[in-house]
Amino acid sequence: RYSTPVNSFGERSNDVGICCTRLILTLPFELKLTTHNGFKSGWGLKGMQYLGNLSDGSGLLVSSFGDRIKENDKVGLLLQLSDADLKIYIFHNERPLGLAFHVSSSYPKPLYPVVSFSSNGKVKISRVQQIPTSLERSPKEFTGVEGNWKIIDYPSHPECIDCKFAISKKSSNVYGLHAHVVNSMNCSLEYDPANDQWKSSPILRTRKGGPPEAMKKEDLICKLIADIQGLEAQGEQHLMIRTSGGDQVRLERFTVPAPQPVTQNIFD
Template sequence: MSWIVEQSENTSAVNVNGDTITCQSNSGYGSPINVMYKDPADKNGQYFWQIDIKDLDEQSGGIISVGLTTDQGFKDGWGLKAMKYLGNLSDGSGLLVQSFGNQIKKNDKVEILLQLNDKDLKMYLFHNDRPLGLAFHIQSPYPKPLYPVVSFDANGQVKISRSQQIPSRLNRTGLQYNGVEGHWKIVDYPQHPECDGCQLEIKQQDDDNKNIYHIHARVVNSLNCGLEYNSSSNQWKSSHVMSTKMLGPPEEMKREDAVSSLISSIQNLEVQGQEQLIIRTNQGEQIRLERFEKSAPSAVTENIFN
């Protein structure tokens, strides 16, 4: 098997050493640099690849994405057509499913299981040994052969291997959260009862600093902000809330304003029995939330190669 590097001005940034590729660009990344692994899936059956992220320049906000492409779909930059995973699902340039998994990081392992038969194509994903479930499900006719592809949006190194040891569990497993991390639903907000049912996600943002978190909510827009815990004062502080700033119905925008104000004014978080979260704000508000398990996202059924 061999790697095929996109033919562009970025070709020289890629170094191939057996089953390992290193991408090192000194001129930045205006578009992804794509590399295809010439290991064809061209017959009915199962194909299972393991992709190890050996290195990734995360300081630059860089991203590595992996997936499957075709001879015709393999292009340079954003021209690539592929069934891609980077945390989200993508067709190579456009978003298909948001937050299918977590963003790929240095030292992560991503595995792709491809099942081909006369009826359909199924592509399953595994991230750090966690089954994410069915990601792409395309009815016949679909293109063949298919090949693994890696896209670099930052300097990094990736190793790929083919395995016959296919996991027995394919269906998605939920993440187990502790403390403030997880998916939460507002169940009691006395000042804004219209916000009951609104959902928040709190995740640790920095593996090196256990006190840095990220909080996400969506009403009309996607709302995101940082959250930092001061262990000496037992206080929390939110950063500025970033919004996609789309307009929606007035009643929904009112709910969104209240949720945005809530997450921007967090002062204290208290977990009660792992299943309830109490938020206290610097406005003197107290909001109760309950933990819930987010439903699995649906697989992409569109033939993105057409």
């Protein structure tokens, strides 16, 4: 906890930059702005919080605004204050994530930066010397099979065109796959370099009901995932899935739209 309110310093009169330059040791780590009365222990602390998600300290406001904070990450906040509103921009490992909070009403003063841990940890906080030149969200860059993909060609089942997949690396040969039609579908994909083949784990799937046509499409996507035998990145923008049943499905990389900032005044 800082004893000095962030309103009292800054490179410009209405801009305050706070940079968490290095995280050392224990996770998880959370970065927040709060009021004097907002300081509480545990989930009772009320503030504008970033931990990959955005929250008010106890309740989720925006999921997956950025990546979950890891050891040795660098997180930056730019706080812009005016008589009319408050804006908070977030930077994670030098990547601009864009506008996270925008309160267009009276807000409490002063505000304090807070770093919280679930157990012992260390963090270094310093004020940046220069306001970042780029505040707009920078799309996350991916290589290989990682990234966000949508089906553009599925000869056996053209009704599945535009269905989307997200693939993220977990370890050297293991990836996580997420898809959604009516329900969320999640599994792991493991690559075996010995036989140059991929294999999916059992799919975890939520159990909401939906229109028959959508549920049929979801069953087809589940079968496609379960039958994955080959994944091949074709250039930077395309991915080919080959299944044990002989299907070849072509996907194209796409950019996920930026999440909207939180506009509610959480201190009301």
